[in-house]
Amino acid sequence: MKVFAHRGASTQYAEHTRAAYAHALAVGADGIETDVQLTADGQLICWHDPTVNRTSNGQGSLDAHTLAELRKLDVHSWKTRSTKLPSEYGDSSNQLMTLDELTLMLLGAKRPVELAVELKITRTNAGHLEEAVLGWLQRWGWDAATGTLCPGGHASEVKISIMSFSRRAVDRVAETVPAPYLCPLFNAHDVQALHIGGPHEVSSGPADLLGPSTSWLAHHPSVLRRWTDEGRTVRMWTVATDRQFATARQLGVQQITVDNPQWALHRVQHPLSVASFV
Structure with missing residues (x-):
């Protein structure tokens, strides 16, 4: 089972910060999950919310800020209650991360690591965000056959997958991104997803890599079992207990997304029996 750090190690450090990503790599996470959006000046930035209110000392819509304006915000002390960080995780001046900066960090890890990029589609960025991410893949020499980045024509150990809750966004990138690296996300109330691989399937969209929520554990265990038996890869979010x-x-889930990768990696090495919870 592979462990993906949800927005980095977001239990220990503020989500989407240099410290959160660096800590996830330091504890051995198999992959990093990051949300991406566009700034006012068209830069790809690692950010979840449509506003800056919750995770910084700023106010207003994210897409109303340029990258330079966002660099001036405090994006980490709301979580740590301190401006101090371990020196190896940077300082308060460089915690905000662009997608290119995160890419460099993963390449610098010099080990196999996966990057799951979630497209956070909004009314204003739809279409533009997908185009920007496809441009990012091209800049870094992404090899669609292997799913890995090949900067300068040299194969790396960084593998990429693209995710979204927006079916339209998934369709937009599907011509470039093959099904094994394209992950539609959904929760237990997504009726369409219930039919993936079943006799009443209504979509021929990508279904090699699937991203259900943990609520499927309670509502649709038989569907999950069918998917894994059919050889589909399931990347479940966000496993917390x-x-x-x-x-x-x-149930055979091969990949999990977690806020605390150190806890999850320990569970991979020292699994508990399901029977102990019954």
Whole structure:
């Protein structure tokens, strides 16, 4: 089972910051999950919310800020309650991360690592965000056959997948990104997803890599089992408890997204029995 750090190690450090990503790599996470959006000046930035209010000392819509304006915000002390960080994780002046900066960090890890990029589609960025991410893949020499980045024509150990809750966004990038590296996201109330691989399937969209929420553990375990039996890769989000981890493992889930990768990696090495929770 592979462990993806949700917005970095977001239990320990503020989500989407240099410290959160660096800590996830330091503890051995198999992959990093990051949300991306566009700034006012068209830069790809690692950010979740449509506003800057929750995770910085700023106010207003994210896409109303240029990258230079965002660099001036405090994006980490809301979580740590301190401006101090371990020296190896940077300082308060460089915690905000662009997608290119995160890419460089992963390449610098010099080990196999995966980057799951979630397209956070909004009314204003739809179409533009997908185009920007495809441009990013091209700049870094992404090889669609292997899913890996090849900067300067040299193969790296960094593998990329693209995710989104927006089916339209998934369709827009599907011509460039093959199904094994394209992950539609959904929760337990997504009726269309229930039919993936079933007799009443209504979509011929990509379904090699699937991103259900943990609520499927309670509502649709038989569907998950069918998917894994059919050889589909399931990347479940966001696993947070021993019960969720043990049940996901029993159902054959191959990848999990977690806020605390150190905890999850320990569970991979020392699994608990599902029976112990019954």
